[in-house]
Amino acid sequence: MSVGVQGKIAIVTGGAQGIGKSIAETLARNGATVVVSDVKAEQGLATAAALGGTFFPCDVSDFDQVHALVDACAARYGRLDIMVNNAGINSNRPEDRVTADRYPIETWHKIINVDLHGTFHGCQAAAQQMVEQRSGSIVNIASVAGVVALRLQIGYVAAKAAVLRMTEAMACELGPMGVRVNAVSPGSTLTDGTRELFYNDKDRAEHILSFIPQRRPGETTEIAEAVLFLASDAAAYVNGHNLIVDGGWTCGFNRDF
Ligand SMILES: NC(=O)c1ccc[n+]([C@@H]2O[C@H](COP(=O)([O-])OP(=O)(O)OC[C@H]3O[C@@H](n4cnc5c(N)ncnc54)[C@H](O)[C@@H]3O)[C@@H](O)[C@H]2O)c1
Structure with a gap:
């Protein structure tokens, strides 16, 4: 299988660090031109520079800033082929x-x-550009927390569940106009943040890993490979899908009775 993002123009929100940084690097390594976007300007600039892309500051919670981001990309490169909504x-x-x-x-x-x-x-901003082009691929980064309910984080669970249903609805709406919309739902993934929160503490780490059949956290590159597939022409007939990358966490009860 060849992964077809050569020559494509991509935006990755929240691309300065963590999973977003890996996604930006993976898309760039496979031939895409990547616009890295984030609220963290210094880190975002460094990430973009390292992969030969450009940086555009943007707070995704601000409607106008996100539309300005897509407009700037279209003005500079003439189009937008891949939109990865990763900031979270x-x-x-x-x-x-x-x-x-x-x-x-x-x-x-x-x-x-x-x-x-x-x-x-x-x-929405990406779809406006992509519908005009009659082509494009949107990948939303959701979470296992949107697939199954987790306790004590109701805001996150609600947001990620809504992202998954919204992904399906948009796939139905935009498919006829040549735009695919999919999601990737990471399980527990090793980043600087999760390492400090969960994996530096041996007991806490063991507890979390006891729920994951593969008994390890995911690597950011493993999430990025799933995004690369959905973003690419290799997934030309995949639309409205949620690709869960969680080591088997959500596939069933990992417990003995
Ligand atoms: N790491 C995990 O275990 C895990 C698991 C499931 C889902 N996810 C999801 O993956 C995505 C990336 O998570 P991560 O672990 O890499 O997190 P992270 O905190 O390491 O990186 C998130 C990036 O988003 C940026 N960001 C935050 N708010 C923003 C805003 N308003 N506008 C623009 N950028 C903003 C941050 O500056 C940061 O660079 C998130 O959507 C998260 O919910 C992560």
């Missing part, structure tokens, strides 16, 4: 890891604004 946040503050009856409303709004509204802004 969660909260691990103890005061936010509580049941829904006590979940802080400001945390709810903050997460919904970035993870759900931000993804919609990216989809």
Whole structure:
């Protein structure tokens, strides 16, 4: 199988670090021209420079900034072939890891604004350009938390579940106009953030890994390869799909009775 992103123009939101950085690197390594976008300008510039792409600052929760991002890409490169809506946040503050009856409303709004509204802004801005072109591929980064309910993070669970259903609805709407919309749902993936939060503590790590059949966290490159496939022409007939990359976490109860 050859992966066809040679010569394509891609945007990756939240591309400065973590999974987004890996996605940007993987797309670039396979021949795409990548616009890295993030709220972190210094890191975003460094990531973009390392892969020969460009950086455009953008807070995805701001409708106008996301439309300006897509407009800038189209003005510079004449088109947009791949839009990866990766930017996302969660909260691990103890005061936010509580049941829904006590979940802080400001945390709810903050997460919904970035993870759900931000993804919609990216989809809509990209779709306007892609419908005009009659071609394009949008990949939304959701989460296993959108596939199965996890406790004590209601804002994140709700946002990611909505992203998955929105992905399907847009696939139905935009398919006739030549635009594919898919999602990738990562399981627990090793980044600087998750290493510090979960994997530096041996007991906590063992507890998390006991739920994952492959007994290890995912690598950011393993998420990026799934995005590369969906973004590419190799997935030309894949539309409205959620590709779960979680080591088997959500495939069943990993427990003995
Ligand atoms: N790491 C995991 O275990 C995991 C698991 C499931 C899903 N995900 C999802 O993968 C995506 C990337 O996560 P990650 O682990 O690499 O996180 P990360 O925190 O390492 O990186 C996220 C990037 O998004 C940027 N960002 C945050 N808010 C933004 C905004 N409003 N506008 C633009 N950029 C913004 C950050 O600056 C950062 O560069 C997220 O959507 C996350 O929900 C991650």
